[in-house]
Amino acid sequence: MEKRPPEHAQRQERPESETEEVTVLVTAAQRKPALAIARTLGKREYEVVVASHHRIAQSFFSRYATHTAVYTDPKRNERAFVADLLATVARYDVDVLLPTDHVTTISVLRFRDRFASDLSIPAVEYETLLATEDKARLLSIADDIGIPTPDTHRPGSLAELEEIAAEIDYPAVIKHNKGVGASGVQYVTSPAELRSAYDSSGESTQHIERDWPLVQEYVPGETHDVNALFAEGEPRVAFTAHRTSTFPRSGGRAVITESTREPELVDSATRLLEHLEWHGVAEVEFKLDADGDPKLMEINPRIWGNIDLAIRAGVDFPALLCDLALTGAVTPPMSYAVGRKVIWIDEGLASNLWASSGRLDYARYVAREYVTGAETPVELSDVAPHVVRLLQLGARGARAAVQGGWQTLASSVAGESGA
Incomplete structure (x- = not known):
């Protein structure tokens, strides 16, 4: 299954550090980070291959998806997944591989040595990944270097x-x-x-x-994130965001996020990632306790679910990550827009509206945020992925209504990572 973007697609000039006809393979095309990555790299004239274990994935329908590929679900057969990915890399002469969900990131890094040396995977080593996977171990490391934890x-x-x-x-x-x-x-x-x-x-x-x-x-406050890019243990770019609404409402994936500037959080995240000798991107998650003090919750070792916010605020992490992969150098933006907000129209928003008490007040809150300037990731010039996703959401909602109502849908949404 292949599809090229229309010839009239609007493109942005690529930085001088980028070479001609660079091909990037993006996994988990069914999830929203993959769509954001395909769009921003496609606008910079990268060749973008989007891949998924789903045969119908929203990014497959983006005008910026140069090629599409289907691989074996790594949860079912990890070695077959790696073999499928190797075949895709060879078929399209891929230069950079960006795993964008939890499962494919683990599998790619576990079998990193199976990939050719001329393929760049700008991410941490597998052993470092294991340190972030083990929450008890990660929190112990943070405690040792003086970062507050629950x-x-x-x-x-x-x-x-x-x-x-x-x-x-x-x-x-x-x-x-x-x-x-x-x-x-x-x-x-x-x-x-x-x-x-x-x-x-x-x-x-x-x-x-x-x-x-x-x-x-239990840490009752809202979630604040530090999104960072490191090169061989050295900080290059930092961006902070506040999840003003999440699913579940008690804390989880972002539904509404706002760009912020929080230097104290950046300092804590930087010390932790330096200690881990980080390479690539990371999302460091903090929650505020009853006194308003931040406590470290976890590290997400890949491109995060609300990547659209950083891109729209002026920090194009996917492009910067490709710069790191291709040249080893990163030129960070001079600044970024603070107060930019994005609303994600997906299962999390739907479940918050229908599967919780106070839904009318919540609907008013979302509407007020939208009217006062919050954006959505919907692009009218690339609307097909959103139509596909809404149809999928409608089908899931119908099944949930039959099987047990919106709580069934809510439970399935809570189980998705980085969607």
Whole structure:
């Protein structure tokens, strides 16, 4: 399945650092970061190959997708996924590979040595990725270098769980030790709920396996992100954003975000990423506690879900990442627009409107944000991907109505990372 953009597509001049006919392969074409990447690189005259394990993915229908490819779902067969990706790289003579979701990032970095040396993958080494995957390990590293984190406990037995249940403050949070995003997060308000939550996770033995959930302090405030680009452990670009609305409403993927300038958060994120000798992009997530002080939550080691905001505010991370991949050099923007807002019209917004109390007030809030200047990622000159996505959302909503209402859709949305 192939499709080239129309000849009359509006293009932007590419920086002098870029070479002619550079081809970039972008994974997870079904998710919104891939569409944003395809658009911004396509406008700079890159050849963009978008790929997915879905046969119908929104980015396949973008005018900026030069080629499309389908690969095996890495969750089902990781080695077949890598083989498919290698074939796509060879077929289109790919110069830069950008994995853009959690699963493909892990697989690409795990099998990095399978790819040819002339293919650039501007990302951290797999061992560094593992440090960010393990939340307990990451928070321990942050504690060691003086970055505030939520109080976090990692039970090693049911006896330890009982001790923790008796000592901690409530509400508390249970979350998976591995992975990113809101998937698997539970909130408990008492020791009994904490024990029940572990039972519902399948705990029936006297010892909790290494990757069983963490028990963590509940941090009630909103989420603030530091989006960064590093080159071999050296900071190059930083951008901050505030998630003013999320799904779930208690914290998760962005529904509405605003560009900010928060130097204290940048300082904390920079110290952490320098310590990890970071390379490539990262999203460092903080939440504000009851006193308004930021606490580190996690690192997203790839291009993040709300990348559109940074691009629209003047920090084109995908283009800068390609500069890093191709030349090793990055020229950061002199500044960026603060106060720019983006609303994502997707399952998160739909679920917040329909699957929660106070939906009318929430609808008024979203409408007010839009009327007062918040943008959406919809581009009328490239509208086909949005039509496809809305049709997919409608189909999912219809299935959810049959299977259990919007709560069913909400649960499936919460399980998606970086969408």
